[in-house]
Amino acid sequence: MRLAMPHMGNIYIPFRSLFERLGIDYVIPPPNTQRTLSLAVRYSPEGLCIPFKLLLGNMIEAAELGIDTFLTVGGCGICRLGYYAKIQEQILCDLGYNVEVVSVGVSENKLAGLLKKIKRLSQDAPWIKIIRAFRFGLAKLYALDKIEQVVQKVRPVELLKGTSNQLFSRASEAINRADDYATLKKLEKDTISELNEVTRNNEVEPLIVGITGEFYVVLEPFSNLDVESELGKLGVEVRRTTFVSNWIKYSWFLNPLGLNEKARIHQAALPYLKRDIGGDGWESVGEKVLHAGEYDGLVHLAPFTCMPEIVAQNIMPATREKIPVLTIICDEQLAKSGMLTRLEAFVDLLQCRRRAGSGNGHKGKV
Ligand code: SF4
Incomplete structure (x- = not known):
């Protein structure tokens, strides 16, 4: 077996260590570039979201390196994600690549589901070996x-x-x-x-901006044109609401004390949204409500055509917790100059609010 996984920030580093310790031939696809995006857009159905497209781009570039298995995220939630693995496998087949796309249902099966898939991919390695390799990756x-x-x-200072x-x-x-x-x-x-x-410049008190939205576009800098670094250059301290280590930490498997951050976020969203709407839409609303008192503003990253984030985008301006929200729609049309102009205008707005005393007035010193 020759295995690959999609790029999503630095996630390839722990997984490389895990798979190599289990003796699996793990191939890291070339980093996301314009070529990945071009392949992705060329072979994807037009109306699908950027996570589908870039994942497909990674699959094609990994298939060119001779992989036969691709491990990706899946699930049977409300969004279209559950269909993606099969569609991508079919597209690869049409392109002449014989690749099995294996998906892990991250929302419903959580860590246990991932570990079971790893057991299968490692040709039934002993659990003790899997746990040791997993711990080191973790x-x-x-x-x-x-x-x-x-x-x-x-970054901002x-x-x-x-x-x-x-x-x-x-x-x-x-x-x-x-x-x-x-x-x-x-x-x-x-x-x-x-x-x-x-x-560092100790005179400035950086603005604090939360970054929330759909899991993939929040974690993969190529898909959001490295919005965090760009905000940093503008003197903004970002607080990203999603880290993969948090997802693992809050998985029931490692959470015997019942510390459930997700439940807290859902609870916060309840006055405005009563149920899961798929993807991370419920969380996006909850994050705004929960952290409104800590941030000067919120950047909401939403893939184009992503139904859960469209719902969240429409609810956010109506909440009682009033902090400015800038929604950035991520797709292949997103251009750096356009995004920078909007970020600069957003930061100007936040600075004016802070000067006028209507911001949250953080002592943003590091
Ligand atoms: S949540 Fe949205 S962006 Fe993510 S896979 Fe589903 S439809 Fe695509």
């Missing part, structure tokens, strides 16, 4: 997410723009190569100290 995931959260705080991004990409490569817990711990500690020593 340690990499936690290290990456912890460092990235510090990067999000340093660093004097030399791009320094924290450089440190993060260097750390990501080193974490990818790390082969034991001690190296991993040291890398995490050293990178966080380096980030804390970056020369």
Whole structure:
């Protein structure tokens, strides 16, 4: 078996470690580029969302490298995601590639479902071996997410723009190569100290902007034109509401104390939306309500034609919790210059609100 997975931020790093420890021939597809997007758009039905298209682009580029199995997300929720694996498999077949697309129902089967799929892909490796490999992959995931959260705080105040991004990409490569817990711990500690020593402008109090929306476009920078870095350059500290490590942490399997963040978010959305509408629409509304007192504004990332996020987009302006929301529709037509103009206008608005005392007035110091 030759296996690949889609790109979604740095997720390939923990999974590479996991699969290699289980002796699975794991291929990392080429990073998302204009070529990936062109292939994706060319072979996808036009009205489907950008996650479908970019996942297909990754599949085609991985198939060119000779894979025979592709592990992806699926599910039988309300959105179209549940159909995607079969449609993509059929498109690959029409293109002459014999690839089995294996999907994991992340919402309904959670971590247990993922582990069962891994057992199958590893030709029935013993559970103890799977758990050990998984734990090490998880340690990499936690290290990456912890460092990235510090990067999000340093970006808006660093004097030399791009320094924290450089440190993060260097750390990501080193974490990818790390082969034991001690190296991993040291890398995490050293990178966080380096980030804390970056020369910064201590005069500014950065605006705080939450990033919410559909899981894939929130996590894959190529699909949102790296909106977090762009906001950082404009002096904004972002608080992303979704990290893969959170999804794993709040999965019932690792959550014996019943700490259910998702339930808290759903509860917050209840006055405006009474039930799951598929994808992450319910969460987008809940995030706005829950964090309105902590953020100056919210950037809502919604794939074009995504029904759950269209519903959320229409509810958000009507909530009692009044913080400005900028919805960015992500698809192949999204252009950097257009997005930057809108971000600049949004940041101007938030600064005016803060000056006028109607913002949340955070002490945004790092
Ligand atoms: S939630 Fe929206 S963007 Fe995500 S797979 Fe479903 S329809 Fe596509």
